[in-house]
Amino acid sequence: MLRRSDLPNRSESVINMPKIAWKTGTSYGRRDAWSIGFNNNYTVGIWCGNFDGKGVPELNGADIATPLLLQIFNAIGKKNTEKDWFKKPKDLQYRWVCAESGNVPNDYCTDKIMALYIPGKSPNKKCEHQKKVWVNADSSISYCASCLPNVGYIEKLYPNYPPELVQYFETNNLPYIKIPSHNLLCSKVQENNEPKIIKPVNGLTYYINQKDKQELMLVAQAANDVKMVSWYINNQFIKTEEKNKPVFIVPTLGKLKISCTDDKGRNSNCWIEVKIL
Ligand SMILES: [Zn+2]
Ligand SMILES: [Zn+2]
Structure with a gap:
């Protein structure tokens, strides 16, 4: 039997396992433990945590919230049988997808798995892993x-x-397979290789706590041939920093244009709005 990694550790709660579909969740800082499950009769949501939001190391969805979820399902209903479980809709079909991405396999995708999809509705994106x-x-x-x-x-x-x-x-100085640096003799400044602003996220509204002089992190990912990037807010120069190193600013309120220019002169912009929390 396939064992889910989020089955509770305490095995007594798995005895009389009701037939349900469920998903657990644990928030950052272990402040919330969630488990939400359903069968064709009931939907049950469990939240465990402190009302003041204080985190607890032992708090996680699988070990704290799921045993309660299973007990509640066992208590509220007759045991579900295979017969009254959901029927697979007729328009669902199986296809091969790339195990890495879940997308339609490309010719280099060697690890393929079968997955359900809805013809004409599920995305047909080719894998680019x-x-x-x-x-x-x-x-x-x-x-x-x-x-x-x-x-x-x-x-x-x-x-x-x-x-x-x-x-x-x-x-984080983690090893990874890197595309080699671009040919130094290449005369063409690579197009479409401008720095990509990763943070902040274009188009989002950021709510800040002004009392704490809350900072906003700027991060860009630049091409291999780049060493330094320069940051601008509303076309005003802020700082030049090594690529991939975050820069922190205390943002002004309102609409901000954030620009990042690399040392090859390639530039990209993003627009955000900053509001008071
Ligand atoms: Zn793939
Ligand atoms: Zn080239």
Whole structure:
């Protein structure tokens, strides 16, 4: 039998396991333990925590909230049988997806699993969990179409991490498979390679506590050929910092244009609004 990782540790609560679908959750700082479950008769939501929001190390959804959820389901209803469980809708079908991304497999996706989907409704996005990059023989330099030499290059697959993840690896000095630095002899400043502003998130409204002079973190992920990036708020220069290093500002209220320019002159902007909490 497949054992879910969020089954409660205390095994007595799994005896007389009711047939339900459920999901647990634990908040940052162990302040809330959630478990929400349903069958075709009832939906039950459990929250455990302190009313003043104080965190408790032992507080987590699986061990604290789920045993209660299972007990409540056992107490409120007759035991569900397979017969009165949900029927699979007729328009649901199975297809192969990439186990890494859950998307439609690309030719390089070797780890495939079967998953349910709704034809015509579920996204048909092709998997991009890897990307093809031209590199030199010892994989120390990468090329683009404009600087690709006639001979001596190979095509290699690299993990296509989202910028947030690359930024996390970099700031925490975690090893990861990196695309080699771009060819220094490349005359073309790479297009579409401007810094990506990861924080703040474009279009969001940020609520700050003005009493505490709450700071806002600015982080960008820049291309391999970049060392330093400069930050601007409403076109006013703020600071130049090593790429991937966060910069903290005390924001003014209202609409802010945040710009990040790399040392190759490539720029990107994002717009946010700052309001008082
Ligand atoms: Zn894939
Ligand atoms: Zn190039």
